[in-house]
Structures are given as C-alpha cells and as structure tokens.
Amino acid sequence: MATEFHNLQELRHSASLANKVFIQRDYSEGTTCKFQTKFPSELESRIERTLFEDTVKTLNNYYAEAEKIGGQSYLEGCLACATAYLIFLCMETRYEKVLKKIAKYIQDQNEKIYAPRGLLITDPIERGMRVIEISIYEDRGSSGSSSGSSSVSSSTAR
Numbered sequence: 214m215a216t217e218f219h220n221l222q223e224l225r226h227s228a229s230l231a232n233k234v235f236i237q238r239d240y241s242e243g244t245t246c247k248f249q250t251k252f253p254s255e256l257e258s259r260i261e262r263t264l265f266e267d268t269v270k271t272l273n274n275y276y277a278e279a280e281k282i283g284g285q286s287y288l289e290g291c292l293a294c295a296t297a298y299l300i301f302l303c304m305e306t307r308y309e310k311v312l313k314k315i316a317k318y319i320q321d322q323n324e325k326i327y328a329p330r331g332l333l334i335t336d337p338i339e340r341g342m343r344v345i346e347i348s349i350y351e352d353r354g355s356s357g358s359s360s361g362s363s364s365v366s367s368s369t370a371r
Contacts, residue, residue, distance in 0.1 A: 229351055236269065236345035246276035248337070248345050255349065259330050268322055268334070269345065272315065279311035312338060 232255060239249045250269045252262045285307050292300045305313075319336050327334055327347075335346040 230348055231351040232349040234347045234349065236347065238343060245280055246337075246342055247273045253347075256332070256347065259332055259349065260327070264326055268326070271318065272337070272345070275311060275315045275318065279308050279315075 234253045234255045236248050236251075236253070239247045248269050250266050250273075252265055256265060289300075289306055316336055316338070319334050323332075323334055331350045331352075333348040333350065335348065337343070337345050340346055
C-alpha cells in the first residue's frame with residue numbers, strides 16, 4: 214500500500230501530486246445532481262471499493278436532499294419575492310445549508326478516510342458541480358518518476 218499520511222496539512226506539505234481522477238456526473242436519471250458510483254481503476258491500490266461507493270452515494274443523497282422542493286423552499290421563494298430578494302441578505306437558503314453540510318462531510322471524509330491513504334477529494338462545488346475530483350498524492354521521497362505524470366481521467370472531464 215502507498216505511504217500513509219495522518220492529516221490534510223501533512224498530506225499537502227510532504228507529498229507531491231501524482232495524479233487526479235474525475236468522477237463524472239450521472240445523467241441517466243435526468244439533470245439532477247448525481248455522480249457515477251463506478252470505481253476508478255486508479256484507486257484500486259489506495260482505497261476499498263465499498264468506502265469509495267459509500268462516499269459517493271452519501272454525496273448523491275445530500276444533493277438529492279438539497280434539490281428537493283418542499284414547503285420550506287416554497288416559503289423561501291415567496292419571502293424572496295415579497296422582499297425583492299433582500300431576505301437572502303439576512304438568511305441562508307435551505308440549499309445553502311445543505312451545501313455547507315456537504316462541505317463538512319467532504320472535510321471529514323478527507324481527514325478520516327482519504328488523507329491517510331494519500332488521497333484528497335475536492336468539493337464538487339469548486340469544479341462547477343461537473344465532477345468529483347480526487348487527487349492522488351505520492352510521498353516526495355519515493356515518487357521519483359511518477360511526480361511528473363499527467364492528469365488521468367476515468368472519463369473525459371470536459
């Protein structure tokens with residue numbers, strides 16, 4: 214197994230970026246925000262398939278929760294119209310609250326599961342909700358020839 218890192222700061226400072234893997238959006242059920250759960254071959258020696266799939270499924274569930282329309286979303290829309298959208302200066306929308314929950318979940322997953330394995334998940338919001346980017350890090354002392362490798366994508370990210 215690859216070199217183990219204990220926290221995000223140590224990973225960023227003592228390792229060099231070797232590769233990136235992109236998990237694409239899944240449009241098979243429409244345009245709702247959902248990502249593919251297909252396990253990339255680049256991660257086989259780094260993380261167990263079930264851990265990866267659980268992470269992606271949880272993210273998909275959070276995005277489904279964020280996009281669900283209910284009474285609260287309806288009320289937010291009515292208040293927005295009634296106040297010429299000034300209400301959003303003093304309150305967060307339900308969608309924004311779920312996005313914060315997602316950011317915290319990704320941070321926790323990076324600290325507990327991914328960073329110790331030399332991996333780092335980038336919040337999809339930072340990539341325009343198009344992909345989940347997973348960076349693969351190598352220990353600088355043992356990366357020699359692999360540190361100059363180009364980005365790898367499990368499918369085209371553009």
